[in-house]
Amino acid sequence: MAEAKPVERPLSPHLQIYRPQMTSFSSIMTRITGNGIVVGVILLVWWLLAAATSPDYFNFVNAIATSWFGDLVFTLCLLGVWYHYLAGIRHLIFDTGRCLEIETAEMLGWVCVIGSVVLTLLTLIIIHL
Amino acid sequence: MRYLTDRKRAVGNGASGTGTEHHWWMSASGVALAFMIPIWLYIVGTTLGTDQQTVITTFSNPFPAILTALIVVVGMRHFAKGAEIWIEDYLHGTAAKATKIAMHSLAYVIIATALYALGKMVFIGLLLGAN
Structure with a gap:
């Protein structure tokens, strides 16, 4: 019996031969942000658990959550949340069959990138008022 | 000669085996999250950096407690069902299955921990007479 040999096919997406473009970049960023946000969620839920545990434990976790490291993680996650938010809305629009022309799709990619930075700054300003 | 009719080929659950269920679920939960996220970011953003008593009092209130529970569960x-999609692109066979199980497990651990913390803060809040 001849063994069925698996053929070494290139896996999709073919990143090695792909010219960087707005539509592929914005799609990959949706994945990276969607998965990256979990780091901030873990830190935040740990902080909630500490608040419910004891003063000593809260002081320990709160020091990490409000340190430069915590600020960095939460700010990057905030940027990630807003990017994923806008990219998700973009996909809901795509699902209706609209805005699929290349120029419109690329423009919406820029809306996600610039919009997420604007919304992040806006959120930081509002919560620090 | 084709034994399957065009209709028979089109109707059914396709290569995924689950039809459009996954895509529809991600869209529906995404819309639900879109409504909740802005308000929740404000609550968390303004509570981070306060003292423990304020954190407990805030999250023992019904609205922040229920909203946070919803955000974490949904x-x-x-997250877990979304992670399945990139896993299916980059991993196959046993590695894909193991990674999917790990992602779902991580999500469930986070859900259970958050619900435990919220429940305990609501309880402490009651003891403190905050509500």
């Missing part, structure tokens, strides 16, 4: 299910 958000972590959205």
